[in-house]
Amino acid sequence: MIGKTLYEYIGIRLAITAIRLVAPLSLLYIALSLAQRRVLVSPWLAAYAALEASFYLLVYLPRDHYLQKPAAHPPPIDFAARQALFKRCKSYLVGHAYPTGWFTRPDFKREDVVHWTLWALFYSDTALPEWEDEIDGYVADIEKILGRELERGESDASLPEKSGSMRLTFDPVHTLHRPFAWYMIVGVVDAISSLSLLRAGFTHYATPKWFTAFPFRPLTVFSKRSAHSELSYAYRPHRS
Structure with a gap:
């Protein structure tokens, strides 16, 4: 899926760097806004920075600590x-x-x-x-x-x-932070893939704990119950 040219390699490395900078830049933005006691640049940027900072501090860090047990x-x-x-x-x-x-x-x-x-x-x-x-x-x-x-x-x-x-x-479990926006993109791609399977005649079978998946999969609400309590899958009857 990823090309092998130098330009494509540089592009993917820059994209990875940009993704990893989201959390530290969000924390820096929040700190500067608090220091100056005003919203910098835009309220929309402030809201997004607060979301990413909260996701890093309240979701990623506790999860990373839990995985080391x-x-x-x-x-x-x-x-x-x-x-x-x-x-x-x-x-x-x-x-x-x-x-x-x-x-x-x-x-x-x-x-x-x-x-x-x-x-x-x-x-x-x-x-x-x-x-x-x-x-x-x-x-x-x-x-x-x-x-x-x-x-x-x-x-x-x-x-x-x-x-x-x-x-x-x-x-030890070595983890890497991904911003909240990244997971939302993954969720959109997952939804598109699910719709493609549905159009191809597949039926999705979900586990009872489908709501614990992140990012959330809205189409799972309409899925049938899986035959196995810990295995979700898509199935289409044999056609040949």
């Missing part, structure tokens, strides 16, 4: 269940593409694999002494899949974005 993990499984799970996963692995895909650099080391195994099978960030032999076995099997022996040690901890493994429920 520890994830709820399932109950730990015992040795037999871990062995069965690892064996089942291993039976589907062909070549080394799968294990390497969980690491953020190609030269990952043995301790990186240990940390990943602790997350994937033990739901833990630290290893208990009684797990060491079991973990060694998993690492040895992964080395066989990779076709090489892993170097001892751990990737450079000073570069977390370039080292280690992906542990989705342990890693």
Whole structure:
């Protein structure tokens, strides 16, 4: 969808920069208006700046803080269940593409694999002494899949974005602010897409909690109830 020319790249980078500047500029505008005790430029601009500043302070920041809370993990499984799970996963692995895909650099080391195994099978960030032999076995099997022996040690901890493994429920959630206007644009595009599907003969099925979606999807009011409480979808009967 995005072109590959230099001008298109510059254009998209400028657009991203402009979007990211909306919140800080809105806060700056509000601060200057309060300092001078008058509305600067236009009441319409003041209203929009107040909206964007409120969205940043009252929606984005609390949401970002909430997303950093520890994830709820399932109950730990015992040795037999871990062995069965690892064996089942291993039976589907062909070549080394799968294990390497969980690491953020190609030269990952043995301790990186240990940390990943602790997350994937033990739901833990630290290893208990009684797990060491079991973990060694998993690492040895992964080395066989990779076709090489892993170097001892751990990737450079000073570069977390370039080292280690992906542990989705342990890693911090990095968020980026988008202005309220951006979500409204997304809502319009979503509505257009929904109308296109409707004209093509699709029926939308919504979950009971459709009203929790943001931006709000007005057409969902007319949707039928989904067969699954947590899955919404569009369906059209087979025509061939």
